[in-house]
Amino acid sequence: MTERLRHALRSTQDSELGTWLLDAATLHRLTPLTPDEARALLRGPALWRYLDALGEPVDASPRSPYEKLMLDLLHDDLALPVAPPADGPVIAQSMLIGGTARPGEGASGGLTVFLSSLADALVRRPDVGRVVTVVLAPEPTAVTVTRHAGLDHWTVHVPVDSPVALAQPDMARHRAGITWWLSRLLLRCGLAPDVVHVRYSDDGSLAVADAARLLGARLVFTVTPDPHRHLAERHLDGTADVAAMRFDLHRVRAADHLVARADQVITIGGRQDEVLAHFPQLDATALCALEEGIAPPPAPVGRSLVAELFGPSALPRLDDSAARLPVLLNVGRLHPMKQQPLLVRAWLEAGLHERTALVVIGGSRTDRTPDEQAVLDEVLALAESTPSARGRIAVLPAWSNDDVRRLQHELAATGGPHVYACSSVKEEFGIAVLEAMEAGLLAVGPQRGGMHCYLDHGRNGFLVDTSTARTLGAGLAHVVGLGAAAAPVAVAGRATVRERFAIDAVAEPFADLYRRLAAGPVTPS
CATH class of the missing domain: 3.40.50.2000 (Glycogen Phosphorylase B;)
Structure with missing residues (x-):
């Protein structure tokens, strides 16, 4: 293997391939080239990693902040903490x-x-x-x-x-x-x-x-x-x-x-x-x-998180018409797999905007990724498409986890039924769903994925088909329609989390x- 690497490194004219081959040698602790041969063929981080593995000094001029940082570490010029010995693994x-x-x-x-x-x-x-x-x-x-x-x-x-x-x-x-x-x-x-x-x-x-x-x-x-x-x-x-x-x-x-x-x-x-x-x-x-x-949930703070859903903002917020309505809450990163636009479409097409408020929390405040921007644009376009829904949908950038959990507890304390609507294509587990269940919200999540290992449909939460707006809207409408009869499901959901999923x-x-x-x-x- 070493001889093959040596031949490949000395014969290639492709610097990218040479970098990859030298890094492969470094990773597997092979020495196909002498230090001088390596210096003659390549420069930059891949060469430095190879020389470092050989115990050779690295003397070079950085061409970028990243390279300077790497050289500083190689020359022991970075001030880094040193942990004391650990008492256990x-x-x-x-x-x-x-x-x-x-x-x-x-x-x-x-x-x-x-x-x-x-x-x-x-x-x-x-x-x-x-x-x-x-x-x-x-x-x-x-x-x-x-x-x-x-x-x-x-x-x-x-x-x-x-x-x-x-x-x-x-x-x-x-x-x-x-x-x-x-x-x-x-x-x-x-x-x-x-x-x-x-x-x-x-x-x-x-x-x-x-x-x-x-x-x-x-x-x-x-x-x-x-x-x-x-x-x-x-x-x-x-x-x-x-x-x-x-x-x-x-x-x-x-x-x-x-x-x-x-x-x-x-x-x-x-x-x-x-x-x-x-x-x-x-x-x-x-x-x-x-x-x-x-x-465990964080301690309460001296302000109403629900009130912030009604505050002025460039993004949609709730108004007085939503003050006493059940809330459908969705929290998470804005991504096509999370299907927030599908959730908004389902909420509108099922007529749920006439009897519930929808709150979507997620995404960066600035410097959004392309996925975030595309999802947000679609959500906002849907929110504007139905005049009767205005004031009944709130779209907010990501909150801290502590504030999300405080909001969930505050909502649960106001009655409801309030619903946590997980609209994802699938969830391998669903930490956000567990947090909502612990607070006392009704959990609705996708049939696909791993939520069925703790969510028993109709007993402690609900599994719905999230593949289309029609099926998702029908599932959410069924849960909202249960009204006070769904209270035992929320109680069972909270018990499930507190009995099985405490950290x-x-x-x-x-x-x-x-x-x-x-x-x-x-x-x-």
Whole structure:
């Protein structure tokens, strides 16, 4: 292999291919070129990563802020904190899509909320020493490593050579860089993990898995039916564009690769049958099913969050005609998979604007992604299309998770019935739905996905067909039409969440798994 790499590197005239080949050598600790040969063929970050792996000094002039930052780390010119030794296993978890931004902005969603609360719950336990959450830095000009106040929970912001936040299709070009930064930063800051947990089927997770291998850490991978299911459904009729098909195939390969490399594969909420259908290489007896959960609700504040739905704004807000109506609430990132425009259309076509108010919360306040802007534009156009609906729909940018939960509790305390309307194509689990159920709202969610593992239709919530405006509108109209008769469903929903999904209870099996993996070898799944 080394000789083949050497021949390929010395014969190629394609600098991009040369960069990829040299990074492959670095990752696998191969030395196809001497330091001088490498310097003669390439320049920039890929060369520096290779020289660093060989223990060679790097002397170069940076051509960008990102390169300066990289050289500063190589020359030990960055002021970074060093964590004291941990009293127990160190767990790293990655969240490279969305990061720790406000949930509902950009790509940040329910996983942001869950991983933050899970980390805090884990480090409060005596059997976990430390948790490190890995995210991408918002810009390529700084690197930050911070500890959460009062807890041994650290966040490492990994810089990438990009002026904008990375989307999944962009991750491949930055995979080697993410691996290098992560492995370097974790060692430099005394945060080297015993166990690393990844949750997306993409190049970001592959980069983190590469770092885990270099650091000698165990790897956990949360597997879902997607992207295999998505590939089969999206391209069934052969009309999708080639680029989209190629990317979906790439994600399938990434998922299969992570399954093969993981020391433990887990599923969300016990949805093993569908997972096994798409991953026949898995041993059902080796799979581990873990559920997600939510933190306790935040303390109330001295202002009415409901009143803010009526405040003046450039975006639509409620008026006095909506003051005593049941509210349909939808919270989350603005994305085609979340189907907020379909929800607005269903609300209008089912005539629900005549007897309910609709509140949609999500999206960035400024600098919206193309997905966010497209969804928002469609929502606003639909809101304007029906004059009788004006004053009965509110569209707000993302709120903090604490304020969303306070709003839900405030709504539930006013009677109702108020409904949490999850209009997504599917939800693998649904943290936002759990939060709404805990507050006492009636939960309505998609039949597709994983919500059926805790939502029993008609008993503690409702599963509806979200594939069309007609079916979604019919499902919502049925729930609203139940009126006071739906109160026991809301009570049962709240009990389900409080009995099964409190974050401290959910953290226990995660801690048990991590501790077992950290203690010794596990047969790979």
